[in-house]
Amino acid sequence: MMAYFGDLSDYAYAPGFVRPGTKAVGWLARGHAFPTMTVDEEVPDLLWLFCSISVVQTRGLHDCEFCPTHSVRCFERNGQRLSLGSAEIRVFSPEGAIYAAPTLIYHYVAVHHYKPPDEFLQALRTLWDIERTGLKLREGLMVPFYRPDFHSDSNGESIEDYLLFEGAVHRDTERGQWYTIIDQKTYHRESVLLTAPLGDKNA
Numbered sequence: 554m555m556a557y558f559g560d561l562s563d564y565a566y567a568p569g570f571v572r573p574g575t576k577a578v579g580w581l582a583r584g585h586a587f588p589t590m591t592v593d594e595e596v597p598d599l600l601w602l603f604c605s606i607s608v609v610q611t612r613g614l615h616d617c618e619f620c621p622t623h624s625v626r627c628f629e630r631n632g633q634r635l636s637l638g639s640a641e642i643r644v645f646s647p648e649g650a651i652y653a654a655p656t657l658i659y660h661y662v663a664v665h666h667y668k669p670p671d672e673f674l675q676a677l678r679t680l681w682d683i684e685r686t687g688l689k690l691r692e693g694l695m696v697p698f699y700r701p702d703f704h705s706d707s708n709g710e711s712i713e714d715y716l717l718f719e720g721a722v723h724r725d726t727e728r729g730q731w732y733t734i735i736d737q738k739t740y741h742r743e744s745v746l747l748t749a750p751l752g753d754k755n756a
Contacts, residue, residue, distance in 0.1 A: 557582035560670050564653040567609050567641070575651040578644075578673045579658035583618040587661075590668035599677050600642075600659040601630050606690070606722065606731045607640035607656050614638045617657060619665050628660060635659075640732065646676035690731050694722040717741055 556566050558577035566580070581587055615638040628635050637656040644652040652673050661667035669677075697719050718740045720733035 556580055557585055559585075560587075561672075566653070572651060575643075575653050577654070578652045578669050579654040579661060579667065581619075581657075581661055581667065588668040589666040592662060592666050596674065596677070597630070597659060597663040600662060601633075601635070603642040603644065603677070604635055604637060604640075604656045604659050605633070606696075606733055607642055608733065609641040610725070610732050611639050615655065615657060617660055617664075619661075644673060644676050646672065646679075650676065652676060690722055690724075692722065692724055695719050696722055696733060 558564065558566070558580035560578055561576045564575040564577040566577070614636075617638075628637055635656075637660060640656050642654050642656060642658070644654070646652075650672065654669075654673075658667070658669070662669070697717065718735060718737075720735040722731055722733055724731055
């Protein structure tokens with residue numbers, strides 16, 4: 554049975570793979586109503602791209618509880634096949650929010666017309682589009698990731714920190730999908746002092 558978390562609640566499925574403040578999206582289960590929408594091709598396309606590089610890969614598989622047979626596991630889009638239901642995706646917003654969703658979110662949206670929260674959809678559309686960047690996945694490719702973090706220093710100055718890290722891309726040939734292994738040794742921060750533009754008298 555799939556674990557259920559309300560949208561935008563604190564994520565708690567795999568605590569070892571989460572940063573504080575991560576929000577759950579798309580953790581649906583029978584007996585819990587969910588909002589729906591008219592689905593265009595953009596959202597499923599973007600979700601498919603994220604699902605092709607998943608995280609928190611597990612040995613077990615979760616089935617869709619809304620399909621009659623409860624055995625939907627393999628999916629195909631644009632000639633590519635993926636096995637969904639055994640991993641998760643992470644979506645980062647430009648403002649620093651982190652969203653954790655099961656890979657079955659693609660199926661929930663494409664087939665059951667599930668509507669994720671607007672802020673998740675906005676992050677999905679604006680932060681990372683693999684096709685637009687022209688990134689070609691290959692075994693062992695090192696992919697950079699970042700997470701912005703805004704705070705104030707002891708003098709009250711606004712600081713924008715970027716947590717930077719890298720992960721190696723690998724191909725799961727059995728399930729037909731890509732995933733990344735984060736190298737914890739690559740974690741480092743870069744900071745930018747946020748100052749008002751010259752001439753801004755309100756600064």
